[in-house]
Amino acid sequence: MTELLVETTDLTKYYGSRAAVDHIGLQVRRGEVYGFLGPNGAGKTTALRMLLGLVQPSEGTARVLGRRPGDPVALASIGMLVEAPAVYPYLSGRDNLRVLARYAGAPDSAVAKALDAVELTDRADDRTASYSLGMRQRLGVAAALLTEPELLILDEPTNGLDPAGMADMRELIWRLGAQGRTVLLSSHLLGEVQQICDRVGVLAEGRLLRQASVRELRGQGALRIVADPIDQARALLDQRFDARRVRPDGESLYLDIAPELAAEVNRELVRAGIAVHTLAWREPSLEEIFFELTGGSQ
Numbered sequence: 001m002t003e004l005l006v007e008t009t010d011l012t013k014y015y016g017s018r019a020a021v022d023h024i025g026l027q028v029r030r031g032e033v034y035g036f037l038g039p040n041g042a043g044k045t046t047a048l049r050m051l052l053g054l055v056q057p058s059e060g061t062a063r064v065l066g067r068r069p070g071d072p073v074a075l076a077s078i079g080m081l082v083e084a085p086a087v088y089p090y091l092s093g094r095d096n097l098r099v100l101a102r103y104a105g106a107p108d109s110a111v112a113k114a115l116d117a118v119e120l121t122d123r124a125d126d127r128t129a130s131y132s133l134g135m136r137q138r139l140g141v142a143a144a145l146l147t148e149p150e151l152l153i154l155d156e157p158t159n160g161l162d163p164a165g166m167a168d169m170r171e172l173i174w175r176l177g178a179q180g181r182t183v184l185l186s187s188h189l190l191g192e193v194q195q196i197c198d199r200v201g202v203l204a205e206g207r208l209l210r211q212a213s214v215r216e217l218r219g220q221g222a223l224r225i226v227a228d229p230i231d232q233a234r235a236l237l238d239q240r241f242d243a244r245r246v247r248p249d250g251e252s253l254y255l256d257i258a259p260e261l262a263a264e265v266n267r268e269l270v271r272a273g274i275a276v277h278t279l280a281w282r283e284p285s286l287e288e289i290f291f292e293l294t295g296g297s298q
């Protein structure tokens with residue numbers, strides 16, 4: 001059975017009469033990178049804060065590492081980056097981590113290891129005042145890694161970073177995932193989540209619309225066909241495959257079949273004297289799925 005490091009049931013937070021988080025059931029499995037996805041104001045931060053015991057739920061329950069949120073034993077096994085990390089600008093990255101390591105009761109050796117993990121070793125002895133925002137953010141992840149946590153919680157880790165900084169952070173999270181770490185990250189960037197996460201929870205207006213693997217969410221995909229004459233192509237495909245699987249859209253036809261059948265489709269169209277201009281397998285992006293789930297309201 002898959003071990004759940006985070007499990008919530010009907011977790012809810014009201015601010016006044018408005019539910020910022022509305023009866024959500026999150027499940028984060030050990031070893032996965034979980035993307036908590038939603039537009040600004042969807043309730044991600046509030047939900048993450050409830051998991052950490054920083055915000056008291058109005059209703060529902062949460063278990064984190066098998067314990068209630070805020071439990072000191074659970075907190076000791078969680079690494080978190082929930083806002084821009086505070087650093088002493090006059091200290092080097094290494095010395096900043098040393099201070100934190102001492103505070104957290106982590107051995108000094110953890111510092112070099114954490115610096116390595118976030119690829120800051122080269123700049124570790126420079127004052128953090130000279131660091132870019134991206135480097136400071138990576139230092140924040142290094143700080144979260146000092147205690148070898150079982151679960152890393154990162155709230156919008158790429159927020160405010162330039163494209164290069166975002167790419168570095170994505171690569172870092174991807175690497176952490178590849179090492180078998182469990183990461184729960186929030187993001188409003190679909191492309192980002194699609195690249196680095198195993199599973200996704202889609203949040204909108206406090207409600208969890210979907211929770212599934214990225215693969216599942218992207219769904220089956222379809223074969224996109226541009227052919228001439230298109231009417232003739234459609235008639236042939238309607239007849240050869242189930243008409244319900246054929247969907248015209250602008251200049252294209254979309255055919256819901258397995259990608260392996262592409263060659264056969266091509267053959268049949270060509271045999272019927274139809275010119276095939278494009279035959280391509282196409283998966284919907286998370287963005288399109290999100291749009292569909294939210295009824296286009298985002």
Ligand SMILES: Nc1ncnc2c1ncn2[C@@H]1O[C@H](COP(=O)(O)OP(=O)(O)OP(=O)(O)O)[C@@H](O)[C@H]1O
Nearest residue numbers: 015020038039040041042043044045046047156188
């Ligand atoms: N302390 C608070 N008091 C009142 N309303 C709040 C409080 N904290 C959050 N909210 C409201 O709850 C909703 C969800 O906010 P939250 O910060 O959790 O969203 P989010 O998805 O993390 O968005 P963002 O990415 O902008 O932080 C918002 O409408 C916000 O205004």
